[in-house]
Amino acid sequence: MKTPAVQPRKKSTPASNARINDPERTKEDILEIATHAFARDGLTGSRINDIGGLTAASKRMIYYYFENKEGLYRAVLERCYADIRSREEAIGVEDLPPEEALAQLVRLKFTYHMEHPEFVRLVMVENIHQGEHMRYLKEARTRGLFALQQLTRILQRGADSGVFRKDVRPIDVHTSISALCFYNVSNRWTVAHLLEHDMGDVTHAASRREAVVDEILRLCRLKV
Amino acid sequence: MKTPAVQPRKKSTPASNARINDPERTKEDILEIATHAFARDGLTGSRINDIGGLTAASKRMIYYYFENKEGLYRAVLERCYADIRSREEAIGVEDLPPEEALAQLVRLKFTYHMEHPEFVRLVMVENIHQGEHMRYLKEARTRGLFALQQLTRILQRGADSGVFRKDVRPIDVHTSISALCFYNVSNRWTVAHLLEHDMGDVTHAASRREAVVDEILRLCRLKV
């Protein structure tokens, strides 16, 4: 979830039992490990023992901070959604012309998915569990609507300036963008086997990204 | 020694619990229950005890016929892919005009995904496991390429008759169709919570299906 920082990793402090009395860092360490664990093996597939073993903090701390496995999973999910939300809010496409703004939005979203497979996989995991943990997420809902509103404004600006259709529904455009970005990561493995085509390959991904941008633009443009 | 009876097989007693010495029926029963179990809870989340259904006996037969949980999962995955393959091969869109053929293809694919969420979920599960069981599927690869070739022929016919672009790549169209059909089912639960929009709702699904058809046509058409 976090871009691999250059700052020295934990254990940089001399004493082996470092991080004593730094609960925030302990929590963050656990969350980082747990994110990869849940993204790799899912909720049922991950083992508390493994997560506890990989963390410098002991397994017991998981229960101390997150109550149980499900609590940890929810914290991981929340952290993931918070991360993508903060990214989307930072996107400054409002000043660009509508077509460029839309293209840029799609590019960023596509790239984010490609670079954060853990996010994609966690969303898959949550859907396998029929979204039963979503209700416990504090800010996720507002985040989703925010992204939709952001897109709606772009489409409106395009419609006003005559480059975009007036009859295309933002929810459809939004869903298509999400689907096309998500699928490239989510279904990488089955597609690779069925079509002998690795969507995770960087060359494939780059050309696919532009194809997706093109597809969304064709979907929204008034005239070709 | 044994008179090869002409009488219909034991399958004539549909609802009965009799599974005595009818191995095909026993296997099919297990596969049916296992398909729903794995689709609901994934490979690690499913419990062999639940898969066996109510009888403890059939649970044992899992090991008799499928060796272990993973073998059963593979058989389920294979059955699922075999089913969708046979459907796709039965599609007769070759006689329709290219635009209608493409539209019909998308509609059928969209509908199949909507009506077979267990297929979608099994594919998600397999991707969570990084496709490690795909290699054991016998005919899946040829199936995938078949669908792509089917689409390629339609696009070619459209390009020849001047209604479709010549510069659109079949793999991109194919991926987009799959993504748009898949996402509606796969991400139903998270989207429902984030956007307060249930893609599984029949009304929503119907309008979404036409939106997807439209999007794909706009992607392929030479002129709007």
Add this chain to the structure above:
Amino acid sequence: MKTPAVQPRKKSTPASNARINDPERTKEDILEIATHAFARDGLTGSRINDIGGLTAASKRMIYYYFENKEGLYRAVLERCYADIRSREEAIGVEDLPPEEALAQLVRLKFTYHMEHPEFVRLVMVENIHQGEHMRYLKEARTRGLFALQQLTRILQRGADSGVFRKDVRPIDVHTSISALCFYNVSNRWTVAHLLEHDMGDVTHAASRREAVVDEILRLCRLKV
């Protein structure tokens, strides 16, 4: 148990399902496989499935002929004791001078143990089970006493002719012979590791055999 005959093994008959209607051969086949299985892995360690799988006759036949696993084990044990009994009865040492007769007896016994580790291992297995299956053996008891009587006669002849002590008890000599012959095979593996000395090595075995002969002679001789 049986010296590896040169005669063609089973499956020499063309039809794959050969041995139909040859129950004695079927039983013998099962016993042969079972002997090696029980000798290798013990009673609890052997698997009926394996034994049934290695036999050309099906697993089900084991129950048909031997009732259950324990019945098969008893039959194996009995066959083993019958084999060694027939060998001992065939030994013609009564005509030799006492010292040579005793030496020859020890040599034969030592060699038999070395060449039939399955026998030694089965006896170990039976002792692990505290001899609870011995009672079901029909002729074993008479066999044991026969061997003791055979030795007793030799010792008596030696005592009469003045070469052997009169005060050595046959049971002690018999036990010593058995112990020294048995141990070389039974404890081969632990000794090999503890002393870095492989008693199963043919060179070691040959020199050990003569050492045992010498030891027994020194035990029985009146004068050195």
Add this chain to the structure above:
Amino acid sequence: MKTPAVQPRKKSTPASNARINDPERTKEDILEIATHAFARDGLTGSRINDIGGLTAASKRMIYYYFENKEGLYRAVLERCYADIRSREEAIGVEDLPPEEALAQLVRLKFTYHMEHPEFVRLVMVENIHQGEHMRYLKEARTRGLFALQQLTRILQRGADSGVFRKDVRPIDVHTSISALCFYNVSNRWTVAHLLEHDMGDVTHAASRREAVVDEILRLCRLKV
């Protein structure tokens, strides 16, 4: 913060079932029970459920401390060899005249085997498994060579003082002693049935012990 209490450890409550937070005691308890279980029924024949004793909790601790059944078995085997090693090292026969030293050595070894049938049976079990767990024993090898060297010194002293032969090999004497002591316990049950002679009977054992001492002395003495 915590006053380091001077009060004695929990081991002061010997018979109590309290095994709380006393890992050494817990391990020792498990090993004790497991020793008897493995000695009685072997590795495959023993049931983890039985080994755990009455409490289901201690059953779980097997995996906590010994990883699995095999790990527990190895620990048991190691403990057994460590016990006999410490006994042998404590033997002070170096000051006795050679003949008495040898006699005493044999007596002690014979008695140890008689009084520790579980040791004998564990060695049998390990040989049934072809000594595949011996390699994991830490100190066993040095132990075995120690006993051989102890015997070698006695034989050397005897040879130097003219009471023992110079041409008898220590490895042969050592093997004979082991064989004669081992067999009395290992083959008790089959011999009892075949010869109607219980080597475990105390009277029989006592006379047999002296017979073994005599046999070994006759083997080593220069003149009778």
Add this chain to the structure above:
DNA sequence: GATGAATGAGTGTTCATTCAT
């Protein structure tokens, strides 16, 4: 705040055995 020891319910799997033909 932090930890090693302990726990009970349940996991996938294997076993010897029997059924129906």
Add this chain to the structure above:
DNA sequence: TATGAATGAACACTCATTCAT
């Protein structure tokens, strides 16, 4: 006589979790 299908009890082992310090 012979066999593939079926079975229930038990098996070794793992899980998330809690206790005592």
